[in-house]
Amino acid sequence: AWRKFSASGFKTKEEFEKEFVKHVETTLARSLFNCDELAAYSGTALAFRDRLVIEWNKTQQRQTFADQKRVYYLSLEFLMGRALDNAMLNVGLKDVAQEGLGDLGFRIEDVISQEHDAALGNGGLGRLAACFLDSMASLNYPAWGYGLRYRYGIFKQEIEDGYQVEIPDYWLDFNPWEFPRHDVTVDIQFYGWVRKYTDDNGKSVSSWEGGEIVQAVAYDVPIPGYRTPTTNNLRLWSSKAASGEFDFSKFNAGEYESAVGDQQRAETISAVLYPNDNLDRGKELRLKQQYFWCAASLYDIVRRFKKTERAWSSFSDQVAIQLNDTHPTLAIVELQRILVDIEGLEWEEAWNIVTNTFGYTNHTVLPEALEKWSVPLFQNLLPRHLQIIYDINLFFLQSVERKFPKDREMLSRVSIIEESQPQMIRMAYLAIVGSHKVNGVAELHSDLIKTTIFKEFVKIYGPDKFTNVTNGITPRRWLHQANPRLSELIASKLGGYDFLKDLTLLNKLEHFIDDKDFKREWAEIKYANKVRLAQHIQKTTSVSVNPRALFDVQVKRIHEYKRQQLNIFGVIHRYLAIKSMSAEERKKLTPRVSIFGGKAAPGYWMAKTIIHLINKVGEVVNKDKDVGDLLKVIFLEDYNVSKAEIICPASDISEHISTAGTEASGTSNMKFVLNGGLIIGTCDGANIEITRETGEQNIFLFGNLAEDVEDLRHAHYYGKHELDPELKKVFDVINQGMFGDQSAFSSLVNAIVEHGDYYLVSDDFRSYCETQDLIDETFKDQDGWVSKCITSVARMGFFSSDRCIQEYAESIWNIEPLDVEK
């Protein structure tokens, strides 16, 4: 029914073919006779783009006309992946395109896989933003995303001699999904000084003057909702030299090179995504990126509000802004500056507007990931903003003093300015003080921030300012698109695809838990997905793996807290066990393929060492004839969104084994279970809620609890620290050189043996290995295993990002969907 909205564009395969040919011959200026797969991708993308654009324009008109409150999602990362398949499914014309491309001699999968991933993000936080955009459009919320248009996304990873090598990801050569808006520009100021003066009315005014100007240019990306006409906008800012700023006199004076140099310096701001995940590195260019993007977005939002000619007091009835972590916290300061310095509002009135507008989502409790900026650096780049932060802090501390007059220590504990050498600005504190709601991303995490890093703020503001919104994932990409056969099987049982819009409908699958044919088909689909991954492994690593073996997958950014080292030590333990087994014992063993993937931040030495060890273990194990199919160890290069779409449907077990209390939520755990895989995991992040929903008998939990971590660490440092004996044997063979030069791995081993084992690898090792053994046993009963998988999928409805967005809309943004019938 929704298609009646789509007034124009192709509907039949013949019409699609006509559009395709038109684009190949005219837009791309190519002959059909030399149309390769890449050209076919381009032609198809352009044909679908045309369709999106029409609905996109109409959506923007409809939203302007409706004049409702909108939400703006500010994120430095949008890890979108590919757009074509998603566009085809959302507008409901994938089958039409498939037939049309078939007529022209192309397989649709080959065409789709020509697209370069849009990889403007590091990992979980960036992918969450992408899932949110999909849900906001699918639910018809008037919502915009704002981000940076990096020329280079997250680097491409290659493995050479077992080491990670980083290759730049230049992705903009042909990007049909973005629309430059050369008429939408904002001049952004940096450096300079503050002039204070008294105006004609005797009012004291601060004005930010001097410095340099860089221009922000908008690039818009259409975000189509699933089976709805709503097509929202993602606006990405690109930096360039402001005309007039990088002055042409230089060119005339023959200073050509230095003039070009100035231009390049301006373009550097949006050149590259910082590749750190869960680590704060205080580089000036990163702060420049943050301000550039916040200032451009705020200018745009305020400009749109001003067109409505409303009073400032209604700003927060029209505008909600969500901060994806602290990276956009400067938006709070910038809005206060606009209202006070430029629009002339009183401080109090402005501050009320600001705090009612913003919400802040925290994604971490790791101290090394909490953003801080040095005051001297900040003072130089953004002098007026520093003053405003000082004032925000002063008024805040005065209110704290009134509330807790006897507690002097309190003031230094909660001050936005840390009194260190040099002084530092605590961005999370600023974000809390400047927002009306603060949320964590899973229940445990939201509890932890209230009782640890932000506990003083709970005393000050009361508990209601702090809330939880458990993360979710979009079932369109992560079920329907990644696993079309499973989606089809589910649809055949549920009588259609409504579950893709209301994922709780999956619970009806439990009626079919004894349906023999259904279970057989379910198992066949899993097997086919494993065959597909096995082919990918063969092609990329030249290792043959048996798709009948248990596929054990851990794919995510490499980080000590995520504990890929625990996994690989467990693999070595298993290898040693196999080597010492009799032929009889070996026959009883469940064959296993251990699959790893993920990028290490380029400066994170320990993470790179973990990658190296995995690869070296793989080299030894995979060529050991004695072991054969019983164990294979694979490191998949360049894990990204499009590879995740192949990997997630192909797991039997996936690993989510962070030290309890360190992984805020995790979202790949949800993707794997939704695709009919089970989990081995710690009681951390969303694993806990997944357990509650799917049932304890359907998940393999192990390890110490978050509440015991502090005591264990204390004992490591001050008590006696005894290494797990089985882990010791693993370290022994590493030190004997079983996997090559042992000195390459000494830092990894010593972190545990000598430096306090901060991530509790040794403490959890035994229970991890025992749980893996239990998995082996459980997997032998294939029928029971499939039942667990089906039951789990049936109970995953809660983890849709649609549910998550509805919670944000109701409890934080106070916005309503826009009726598309009108």
Ligand code: 26Q
């Ligand atoms: C900060 C300052 C300077 C440079 C980089 C950064 C930076 C960049 C990225 C800090 C953190 C990140 C990314 C964090 C992240 O991805 N967190 C993950 O968010 C997911 C979505 O909520 C959760 O599921 C994960 O548990 C959490 O680790």
